[in-house]
Amino acid sequence: MKLSSNQRKHLEGLAHHLEPIVRIGKQGLASKIILSVVEAFNTNELIKIKLLDSAPVDAEEAAIEICKKSGALLVRIIGRVIVLYRPFSEKPPKIELPKSR
Template identity: 50%
Template structure:
C-alpha cells in the first residue's frame, strides 16, 4: 500500500477528530488478542482511534509502528496517548481519500 500523502493524512485527521477510541491498550501491552481486535476494528471502520494507557509502559511511537507492521495499517497521527490508524477495506471501502 502506498504511503498517505500530506493531503490525505490531513483529511483523515479531520475525520478522526470526532471518533472515540475503539481500543484501549493497557498493562497487557500489544498481545495477540489486542492486535486481532485492532485488525477487526480496521476491517469494520477503516479509520480508528486507539487509546494507549500509561499502564501499558509502551512508547507511543514504537507501539504505533508495531501495530502498523502487524496489521498492515497506516499511521495517520500519534497525538498524546491517542493513535489514529487507517487501513482501506478492499471489499467495502467506506472512506474515499482526496
Template identity: 40%
Template sequence: MLTGKQKRHLRSLAHHLQPIFQIGKGGLNDQLVRHIEEAIETRELMKISILNNNTDDRHEMATELANRADAELVQVIGKTIVLYKESREHKEIILPKAKA
C-alpha cells in the first residue's frame, strides 16, 4: 500500500510519460492484462489511456486492472490510469520512506 507521499512522488515521475496501452470498447480482457503485467515489470510506472468509445466506469476499471495486474493504483485523472509495481529485476524507482 502506497502512502500519500509516495503517490505524490510517483505522480510527479509519471507526469511526462506517454500512455503505453489503450483500453477501448472491448474493455479489460485477459490478453491486455497479461501484456500490462509484462510491461510494468520492466517499466515499474506506466500510464494507460481509456478511449472515448469505452463506456465502463473508469475508477472501477482502474481498480480491477490494478488488482488483476498485481500493481498499485497511483492515480486516475481524466481518462488516464497510472499504475506502479516494483520490479524484481529492473528496479529504478526509489520511493520515499513511509513513516513507521
C-alpha cells in the first residue's frame, strides 16, 4: 500500500498533536527499539518517533529501517521526528483515510 498526497496530508494533520511514543538515542536502532515500535502499533495506527541528538543514525535511515521491519508506511520526516502509519490488521481501523484520487 502506498499513501496518496491527500492521505498523507490527512495523516499529518492527525499527527500534529501527538507526542513521540518512541525515542531513539545512542543505542541506535537496536532490536528493542524496533520491538517498541511494533508494540506501539498494537494500540496506535499513527505514531511519532523522535531521534535524540545522541542517535548514531539520521532520521531518513531510521525511517527506512523501521518501515522495513515493522511494515509501517512513512508519512513524513520533520527534522528529527518521524511520523509512521500502520493500519490495524486484527481489529477495525480507527483512522479512516480519504480516498486517493
